[in-house]
Amino acid sequence: MTSPAPTLDLLLLDTELAARVAAGAPAPEDRWAEGFPREDDSDPASIIAKSAVSPGEFGVYALVPRSHGKVIGTAGFFGPPDAEGAVTIGYGMVEPEWGQGYGTEAVAGLIAVCRAHGGVTSINADTDLDNVGSQRVLQKNGFTRTHVTDAQEFYTLRLGS
Template structure:
């Protein structure tokens, strides 16, 4: 399973490919938890962490993915992180756009949601570029949503 965008390959992180990615990218605890969870629930493949790999040099530059499968209303939450040396080059937008498109084409997703802190200007810019709309906030976070069929720029 792989998603190809103009400059990136997105591949689900699994126990089989974990060490390859870990050799060139710092694996956060969310990745370790997802890989362990996949061992017991292989049906979660695709609904967790995807590694973001540059096609021109094969370097893993980030991770993006879903925080679990869609709920009964077809809602799935997305998150992402790009290594500092690869930021401000459009990779986050490109990776998340590819994942959102994939999710909507599964037939299981009607809405993608996201959250970021008020101070995370880079994430706010990414979410706005993806056509997501702010749906609310609390003291710490801004909440975002994109309904199927309303993708601007996808």
């Protein structure tokens, strides 16, 4: 069985693009979907924009569907792997783009980054209790729910050596 052709590009935010996303101020060459950036896009972009050191592959990626070429959201890491090899991811996009498989494809892309890097033993993520779509994205990518609080569900994907 073959995987479907990618429909989404993940573009690593450099400090310049991150600064524009954080400020909500696109350059003339930027193509952003209506409603982008959301607060959940601006906050991590702000950290990258202010950093003197690029987070590299464990940074934040812009989500760009090939069908229209506009940035619809972000997906990325909360930092490099810790001493045990664990990373935490987050992702999101503007609401008109929900339900088209982009979240599932974005998370698959983050998993691929981890596998290519090596040394990552597990990937963690969490969702709000009522965010069933995000929970399905994680489940489709092989994550297992580890625990639930009164506000969130927590998931982990263990990577083989």
